[in-house]
Amino acid sequence: MVSMDELEAARLIRDWVKRYAEENGLMLNPDPKQLDAVIRGLARRMVRNGERYCPCRIMSGDPDVDKQIICPCIYHRDEIETDGHCHCNLFFRE
Numbered sequence: 001m002v003s004m005d006e007l008e009a010a011r012l013i014r015d016w017v018k019r020y021a022e023e024n025g026l027m028l029n030p031d032p033k034q035l036d037a038v039i040r041g042l043a044r045r046m047v048r049n050g051e052r053y054c055p056c057r058i059m060s061g062d063p064d065v066d067k068q069i070i071c072p073c074i075y076h077r078d079e080i081e082t083d084g085h086c087h088c089n090l091f092f093r094e
Contacts, residue, residue, distance in 0.1 A: 009043035013052060017090065020072065026080065026091045038090045042071055056088040 004012075017039065021028050029035040041055025052071040053059055059066050068074045076086040085092040 004047055006040070006043045006047050009046045010039050013039050013042050013046065016052075017071075021091060024091075025094055027094050029085070029089050029092060031089075034089055038088050041088075054088055 017028060020026070029038065038055060042052045045051065045053040045055060045059075049059070051066075053066060054069045054071050054073045057069040057073065059069070071088075072086070072091065076091060079086045080091060080093050
C-alpha cells in the first residue's frame with residue numbers, strides 16, 4: 001500500500017475545506033499564510049494519524065474521544081457563532 005505524503009494530503013484537504021465552507025455558508029481564513037499553516041497541520045495529522053485531527057487541539061490517544069476533534073470538530077459551529085471563527089482560524093463566519 002502506498003502512503004499519502006503531506007503535500008498530497010494538503011491538496012486534498014484544501015479542496016475539501018473549500019467545498020465545506022461553500023456548502024455551509026462559511027469562508028476560509030482570508031490570510032493565506034494562516035490558512036496554509038492550518039491546512040499543513042491538518043495534512044500532517046492526516047498522514048501521521050489517519051484522520052484530519054484539528055491541529056489546534058491535543059489528541060488524547062483514545063479514538064472515541066479524538067473523533068470529536070476530526071475537522072470540522074464538534075466545537076467549530078459554536079466557536080464561529082461566538083467568536084466569528086473556529087479555534088484554528090480555518091473557518092470564518094461570512
